[in-house]
Amino acid sequence: MNIAIIGTGYVGLVSGVCYAKLGHRVVCVDKDPEKIAVLNSGGIPIYEPGLKEMAAESRLAGHLVFTTDLAFAVRRSDIIMLAVGTPPLPSGEANLAYIDQAAIEIAEAMNGYKIVVVKSTVPVGTNERLAKLMRSRTIMRFDSVSLPEFLREGSAVEDTLRPDRIIVGAECEGAAEQMIRLHEPLTEQIIVTDIRSAEMIKYASNAFLATKISFINEIANICEKVGADVTKVAEGMGYDKRIGPSFLKAGIGYGGSCFPKDTRALIQIAGHVDYEFKLLRSVVEVNQDQRFNVIRKLEAIFGSELPGKTIGVWGLAFKPNTDDVRDSPALEIIRHLVDRGVKAKAYDPIALPNFRAIFGKEGVEWCNKAEEAAQGADALILLTEWDEFAGVDLARLQRVLKQPILIDGRNMFKEEHLAGTDFAYYSVGRPSLSKGVKERMPVLQF
Numbered sequence: 001m002n003i004a005i006i007g008t009g010y011v012g013l014v015s016g017v018c019y020a021k022l023g024h025r026v027v028c029v030d031k032d033p034e035k036i037a038v039l040n041s042g043g044i045p046i047y048e049p050g051l052k053e054m055a056a057e058s059r060l061a062g063h064l065v066f067t068t069d070l071a072f073a074v075r076r077s078d079i080i081m082l083a084v085g086t087p088p089l090p091s092g093e094a095n096l097a098y099i100d101q102a103a104i105e106i107a108e109a110m111n112g113y114k115i116v117v118v119k120s121t122v123p124v125g126t127n128e129r130l131a132k133l134m135r136s137r138t139i140m141r142f143d144s145v146s147l148p149e150f151l152r153e154g155s156a157v158e159d160t161l162r163p164d165r166i167i168v169g170a171e172c173e174g175a176a177e178q179m180i181r182l183h184e185p186l187t188e189q190i191i192v193t194d195i196r197s198a199e200m201i202k203y204a205s206n207a208f209l210a211t212k213i214s215f216i217n218e219i220a221n222i223c224e225k226v227g228a229d230v231t232k233v234a235e236g237m238g239y240d241k242r243i244g245p246s247f248l249k250a251g252i253g254y255g256g257s258c259f260p261k262d263t264r265a266l267i268q269i270a271g272h273v274d275y276e277f278k279l280l281r282s283v284v285e286v287n288q289d290q291r292f293n294v295i296r297k298l299e300a301i302f303g304s305e306l307p308g309k310t311i312g313v314w315g316l317a318f319k320p321n322t323d324d325v326r327d328s329p330a331l332e333i334i335r336h337l338v339d340r341g342v343k344a345k346a347y348d349p350i351a352l353p354n355f356r357a358i359f360g361k362e363g364v365e366w367c368n369k370a371e372e373a374a375q376g377a378d379a380l381i382l383l384t385e386w387d388e389f390a391g392v393d394l395a396r397l398q399r400v401l402k403q404p405i406l407i408d409g410r411n412m413f414k415e416e417h418l419a420g421t422d423f424a425y426y427s428v429g430r431p432s433l434s435k436g437v438k439e440r441m442p443v444l445q446f
């Protein structure tokens, strides 16, 4: 099939490369000429394991083209997929200006029948509104399809080539059939539904996963007070098939370009139909507070002496295997520490340049190596669970730090890692581990 993808960000690029891998003729369009220049020179503007090699193969086979010329891409394609951003407005609502603009440009370029597919995450009713907007700009026939995207950053290629399910929201049977044919090689779980339900499935899925995370984080906070271990609790819960083991990792709360934005947008969507989504409001509130547990632990350890201390920070990305720092909890944690007069030394294996570009404050020493960030620090906080950190020799790390204090915001280390070291170790919802490792530091109560 001939496919045009409008918006070559995360979703557009990964989808485009994967459809090309399946043998389709794909044109990826972006209005950002620098991005297209990077792609045309064989580079990849995002860090995503496996993507660069696959893109190179498909370009070589002539299946994948990158351009800024939207009209060219639309004219030569039968299926036009919208994958532009829908970032949050200050109110929390999705900003639909980019998708509206792209839809207008598509309509004005159309030279015959097209299937117009929305992959971007958009509020319920948006596909219908976009179709009206396009009909006011073209006399050409087209059908609308909502095809929400469920890929995760860091495992985006794998998620796209082996998805749990494909959701197709369509009114036109022919368009739905084309979508089934396109995705049949990937999964048997293709669910065809009406457009509004497809739009809602995306928000409901993200909101549910966010709810699981806030739930386990609250359980972790209680575990710290009652002396239970949240990792054991989550494991025990996860064996129940009705609950499942995934998304029950306690930590510093969720971040990234999707959960924070989509949970707030769903609260707004509900508000517009006069429904207060109380549960989701609490999920967001719990998540917002969870990141401050790291700071509360530092305050409990250093008391009024926290200003002036040097704190090493390991991990800036919102999760491992990505260089995306959008809504990363590390942003707020480090800004808060710097505002309190703390000197931060920060390191991330991949995301440091992106983080530094949006951090917007003085007071951080940017480090090229994990050990450099720990050197001479009064304590180390771990905010992203990169594999690199798991392999660190903690006995050596202890010698590098001014004081052997480690606050593990992701429960990365186990008792055996710490055995034989002198670390005062604090994690999330595992108080027994903290006490067992270091008697001279207090067992923190919050």
Ligand SMILES: NC(=O)c1ccc[n+]([C@@H]2O[C@H](COP(=O)([O-])OP(=O)(O)OC[C@H]3O[C@@H](n4cnc5c(N)ncnc54)[C@H](O)[C@@H]3O)[C@@H](O)[C@H]2O)c1
Pocket: 006, 007, 008, 009, 010, 011, 012, 029, 030, 031, 032, 035, 070, 083, 084, 085, 086, 098, 099, 101, 102, 105, 119, 120, 121, 122, 149, 150, 151, 152, 153, 257, 258
């Ligand atoms: N990032 C993810 O992991 C993910 C996963 C699932 C769904 N989504 C959803 O997919 C959508 C895209 O997300 P993203 O992270 O890929 O966005 P992004 O911000 O990385 O990329 C969007 C791209 O669209 C381009 N663009 C905007 N208007 C354009 C136009 N008129 N013509 C051509 N290009 C245009 C921008 O230049 C940008 O490169 C969002 O709605 C998001 O919520 C994202």
Ligand SMILES: O=c1ccn([C@@H]2O[C@H](COP(=O)(O)OP(=O)(O)O[C@H]3O[C@H](CO)[C@@H](O)[C@H](O)[C@H]3O)[C@@H](O)[C@H]2O)c(=O)[nH]1
Pocket: 121, 149, 150, 151, 152, 153, 154, 206, 209, 213, 246, 247, 248, 249, 250, 251, 252, 253, 254, 255, 256, 257, 258, 259, 262, 318, 319
């Ligand atoms: O048990 C867990 C699982 C995740 N997280 C955090 O949750 C956030 C999101 O993680 P993840 O879902 O793996 O990453 P995303 O790439 O943001 O993917 C989510 O958001 C995408 C955009 O909508 C969807 O397509 C995906 O299905 C959905 O998982 C990260 O900060 C993680 O650290 C936890 O704290 N505990």
